[in-house]
Amino acid sequence: MFVVNLLLICFSIFLVRWFLLRTALIYAVRKGIEWIGDRVHVHQHFKVPELNDSTHQRNLFYRRVSLYLTSLASLEDSDFTNLSAGKKSNDIVLSLDDNQTIHDDFLGARVSWLNRVERGGGGSRSFVLRIRKKDKRRILKPYLQHIHAVSDAIEERGNELRIYSHCGGRWKSILFNHPADFDAIVLDPDLKAKIRHDLENFLKSKQYYHKLGRVWKRSYLLYGQSGTGKSSFIAAAANLLSYDVYYLNLSQIADAEDLNSLLIQTTSKSLIVVEDLDRYVSDSRPNSRINSSCLLNFMDGLLNSQEERISIFTMNSKDGIDPALLRPGRIDMHIHFPLCDFASFKNLASNYLGVKEHKLFPQVEEIFQSGAAMSAAEISELMLVKRSSPSRALKSVISALQSSGGTRRSDSSASSPAPPSAAEEGGGAAWKGAMPKEFRKLYGLLRLKSCRRAGSFDQDEIGRL
Template sequence: MFLLNLILLVFAIILVWLISRFLYRTGLIYSLKKAWLFMADKFYVYQFYKIPKFNENMQENLLYRKVHAYLNSLPCVEDSDFVNLFSSSKSAEISLIFDENQTVVDKFLGARVLWRFENSEAKYLVLEIRKSDKRRILVPYLQHIHQVFDEIEQKRKEVRLFVNGEVESESQRNRRCWRLAPFTHPTTMETIAMDSDLKARIKSDLENFLKSRQYYHRLGRVWKRSYLLYGPTGTGKSTFIAAMAKFLNYDIYEINLHKIGNDSDLKHLLLQTTAKSLLVVEDLDLYLQTTTAAAVSLSGILNFMDGISSCCGEERVTVFTMTAKENIDPTILRPGRVDVHINFPLCDFTAFKTLAGSHLGLKGHKLFPQVQEIFQTGATLSQAEICEILISNRSSPTRALKTVITALQTDLSSRVGRIPNRPTSGRVESDPTPLFSREGQCGGIGIHPIREIKNLYGFFRSSSRKASMEKVDIDDFSES
């Protein structure tokens, strides 16, 4: 009898195990659990809260962004029915994002809350809380979301790039036109080829800005700052912007004025930017020279810089770039609209040594004196041109330097009859005094007698010193 009971017990255990395995493999347990929760929810009365993505002024609702980031940080994202997988800017990382066609369940202080996405004409999130729990957990729960979001932002060391798209129809004119684009620029303030003193002053100015919220408020000013980067193309202005964004850890909003129909569209774009952002408008001088009646007007640009709509956000840095500022309307460059002017001249020998060190690992070379001499005679190349030469010949530093020398000599010979001068705009001015004579050429260019070269060399030395003293026009504004 005892043996029979033991056999029956073992048989029952095996049967239960087989049934449980069957239910587990077929997902019936999961389905039964969901059905039980569904029926249980029917016995509770819920309070609903809507969180729209945009407010009535078509500005982004920051709470929506915080909740969205919070929900995607929950551990249950891995157990969700539908999850979208995205590769981040770091190739080794995969981001898990909730699909918008499902309900997200969260627990807080013993209460169960539900979130669902509504993707109608206007996107919004819906929060469901049992009425019996709402007075106890609503405020602490929202405070908890804020805290988690701040922690996520502190851990996130990635800069995001937003670009504005064209408005395709009148019905889309008031809708969001910012599109997230990949940003993987590897540059930093340390890798920028720039005068070390100037770089230190810029970093100090940015650090002071980050700590100056109370100072600006005490003055009754909006907490923002603006920079003008001007100089010839290829001198590193766009690269410097990327380094600024990484230094500040600000998202970049690149504004393409050619894709904006009128002043109102520009204002809407500005209102949809967020705090801790870097607003970038490149080649402003070229745009103003080619603008049409249907494009953004000068008045619209001025209002963008310091109008009432520009005061609808704080902790923002605006950067404008242009080739030369001499032909720009002075009202654009007045203090208050542009706080800091930074000149990006063509490459000189000091910048060349920095590029040679970063690209070729050279701290010195027997050809450096020859490169320095030809720079002093007035030859000029942009940093982009020199970088391309160094990258193409990185396997042979000697060949790279010889190629640079050849390129500088070619540039110099192409400007026969002109003496270069480097004004603060970074442009090369001309002078009728010839550098080379055309007599005595034999397969090349004949050089002036030694006495004339010495006279010209002294002139170049004095011009170079004068240009170096006037190279930077950056204000001494300091913030406490």
């Protein structure tokens, strides 16, 4: 019995070794046949660079090829593959390593792709397609159409937005996951509805722009003090339109040539964002590397002819800005972001605290009417910290507003007016900012006497007067 068991074990080991050897032999033979076939057949190579050699503009087909190759099953079976996190926390994305080759089969023909990365010359990237000459005429055109179709389907499924920043004259990107929602923006409701209609109408206006002989693009100026919601507006607009964001940092741009080089690398369906424009082109900085002339070329030069693109400029104030930069055609709509008023405060209270009405609201309204003002960012931070107790959160806002004493106001209403045909919008009580201090004190004393008769005036406000 022992001998029989031993023979069975030996026979099993023999079968396993024979199977492994046979599998290894088959693999070796297959590789050998492929190697011989590669040497026998004449191949033709097609290069797909990341940037066009002549203009350094981003090659849109390069992204399509990248999406297509990451979807191939042969990528999972390759000897070496990069793994990275996708848009969702549980997503895993496969990608080619530098100078890695991957094979694909189409209509009975075998092709290969090389992810070439040049070590010199700034690390330029390209995909190189190798195809047999005898197969080229038969499959090349339908194969490229197949790549377009597959990449389009992947983009529709993924719909991943990206935000780009530049370094060394080239754009680099990461996933754009900002949760900003257009409905939650703190702006006058009528103004917000008008802007939303303008953005959505732009998406449908390609034929109309072409009929007028104009490039299909639009531009907005967002101005107001820091913390009034300009950056949140940009994020919400990107989510509303499903556009990528290109953040243009003028402090890192050497000259007009560098600016133009970055501009032509951007793609359609994107927001081109230039923040704090007044820091670089105000009359107080005549020797700035980026001057009004550079910006004029950026706004309406021939290089800025990429379609389905929106430019957004932000600044704290329009004072001292060259009027030529703000005229219609260069800036299509001026949008003022004022400091928070009572209507905006109620919107914040609804979003952050979940309350639409509260017994402290009348007191908050009185303080706003007395001239106190804070930015939406400051008020929302106070609410965020004490969100577990709406009453405590509102009391902290009241205390902060009383401490402000009405001294902080947006001076944007005193800035240079928008061009006649530009759609400039804004809010806030501008007349209070223009009221002399003596009149404000007199107004406060009259309110004090009135409230004393009514017996409802807050003691903290009495001390502040």
